[in-house]
Amino acid sequence: MSRWEPDAEGRLGKAAITLFAEQGYDETTVAEIAEAAGLTKRTFFRYFSDKREVLFNGSHELAERWIGGIEAAPEDAGPMAAVSVGLDEVAELFADRHAFARLRSRIIAANPELQERELIKLQSLAGAIQAALVDRGVSVNAAILASQASVTVFHVAFAHWVEQDDPAALRRLMDESLEELRSVTAA
Amino acid sequence: MSRWEPDAEGRLGKAAITLFAEQGYDETTVAEIAEAAGLTKRTFFRYFSDKREVLFNGSHELAERWIGGIEAAPEDAGPMAAVSVGLDEVAELFADRHAFARLRSRIIAANPELQERELIKLQSLAGAIQAALVDRGVSVNAAILASQASVTVFHVAFAHWVEQDDPAALRRLMDESLEELRSVTAA
DNA sequence: GATCGAATGTCACTTGGTGTCATCACCCTA
DNA sequence: TAGGGTGATGACACCAAGTGACATTCGATC
Numbered sequence: 145m146s147r148w149e150p151d152a153e154g155r156l157g158k159a160a161i162t163l164f165a166e167q168g169y170d171e172t173t174v175a176e177i178a179e180a181a182g183l184t185k186r187t188f189f190r191y192f193s194d195k196r197e198v199l200f201n202g203s204h205e206l207a208e209r210w211i212g213g214i215e216a217a218p219e220d221a222g223p224m225a226a227v228s229v230g231l232d233e234v235a236e237l238f239a240d241r242h243a244f245a246r247l248r249s250r251i252i253a254a255n256p257e258l259q260e261r262e263l264i265k266l267q268s269l270a271g272a273i274q275a276a277l278v279d280r281g282v283s284v285n286a287a288i289l290a291s292q293a294s295v296t297v298f299h300v301a302f303a304h305w306v307e308q309d310d311p312a313a314l315r316r317l318m319d320e321s322l323e324e325l326r327s328v329t330a331a
Numbered sequence: 332m333s334r335w336e337p338d339a340e341g342r343l344g345k346a347a348i349t350l351f352a353e354q355g356y357d358e359t360t361v362a363e364i365a366e367a368a369g370l371t372k373r374t375f376f377r378y379f380s381d382k383r384e385v386l387f388n389g390s391h392e393l394a395e396r397w398i399g400g401i402e403a404a405p406e407d408a409g410p411m412a413a414v415s416v417g418l419d420e421v422a423e424l425f426a427d428r429h430a431f432a433r434l435r436s437r438i439i440a441a442n443p444e445l446q447e448r449e450l451i452k453l454q455s456l457a458g459a460i461q462a463a464l465v466d467r468g469v470s471v472n473a474a475i476l477a478s479q480a481s482v483t484v485f486h487v488a489f490a491h492w493v494e495q496d497d498p499a500a501l502r503r504l505m506d507e508s509l510e511e512l513r514s515v516t517a518a
Numbered sequence: 519g520a521t522c523g524a525a526t527g528t529c530a531c532t533t534g535g536t537g538t539c540a541t542c543a544c545c546c547t548a
Numbered sequence: 549t550a551g552g553g554t555g556a557t558g559a560c561a562c563c564a565a566g567t568g569a570c571a572t573t574c575g576a577t578c
Contacts, residue, residue, distance in 0.1 A: 263450035292483040
């Protein structure tokens with residue numbers, strides 16, 4: 145692709161994570177990140193629409209995996225069952241990224257701006273799931289609620305996952321979260 | 332309070348909403364808002380931590396009302412039942428603000444930055460509800476899920492409310508949303 | 519009416535973010 | 549192999565959000 149040093153985007157992402165972890169998000173300027181990657185501020189903004197976005201690159205892949213799982217679910221499965229098939233894919237995706245996920249989570253946890261961005265990414269994920277459910281014949285209202293609920297379940301489980309030490313625990317934590325939601329709403 | 336023209340904060344808020352509605356959020360600068368209110372940019376940032384915040388002033392009142400309802404719920408009510416009592420209070424709070432809520436919603440809907448801020452406000456609302464539930468003796472996990480679910484229910488119902496024409500429909504829409512969530516998660 | 523404190527103004531500055539144009543490295547083709 | 553095309557990068561100027569430091573203004577109070 146590029147004719148200079150390869151993978152400008154990857155270098156920028158790596159430099160950003162490193163600097164954020166070392167000295168904090170607010171204390172790191174875009175100019176610094178670019179310089180650490182041997183590029184300029186202008187180039188940073190060609191790859192990332194804003195400074196936060198560099199931490200949310202993977203969200204598209206997450207959505208694709210999850211949606212793929214939903215589409216592959218048996219036709220007669222209900223909305224939550226279909227969503228749960230998607231969670232299998234998601235758990236697999238994160239299987240070897242526990243350390244990275246923890247680092248990234250800590251950075252985000254330390255900064256409200258980043259939490260805002262994370263929430264809107266989850267919201268857009270919920271929107272995609274909703275559409276996938278509607279495609280399966282689920283009613284719009286049910287799809288809204290089911291997608292919101294499942295994203296909440298994922299979010300809660302993911303937060304637990306990064307704060308404990310077993311990289312393989314994600315799927316189990318998601319199931320526990322789902323079960324808890326069931327018992328709470330049933331009451 | 333103030334010794335100049337009274338209610339600087341109120342004037343800033345009013346000027347902001349008006350300008351945002353007229354010419355859009357991005358196209359309105361803080362300096363413009365301040366000038367319209369007969370103040371300066373610096374004073375704007377003394378009342379509002381950033382430009383978005385001027386649209387989210389009421390969120391504290393919403394949380395207080397909802398929490399008040401939860402605390403007033405019968406001791407033996409389950410988490411979702413207690414939350415639902417809070418929704419009565421919330422519905423009352425918005426009874427005479429339908430037009431304003433619609434205007435504000437349209438502004439927010441037109442701007443992703445503002446949607447981010449809205450989501451984090453809802454998240455903080457969920458956190459407050461969670462704490463109120465824990466105070467009632469609900470387990471932490473159940474409180475997390477119940478608060479998240481109830482905020483989702485509120486969000487969905489509110490979105491419907493501002494897009495239809497009956498200002499008195501909020502409580503009914505919230506109940507419908509809640510029922511939908513029950514039936515979806517039960518499956 | 520001197521003084522005090524809270525609210526507001528002034529000013530300079532940093533940083534995120536953008537528009538525009540120049541430049542560079544490579545590829546293709548004559 | 550010279551030259552032109554093309555997409556990635558750099559250079560530079562600029563705007564607007566947000567902040568820190570200090571000055572000013574008004575009203576209250578003694």
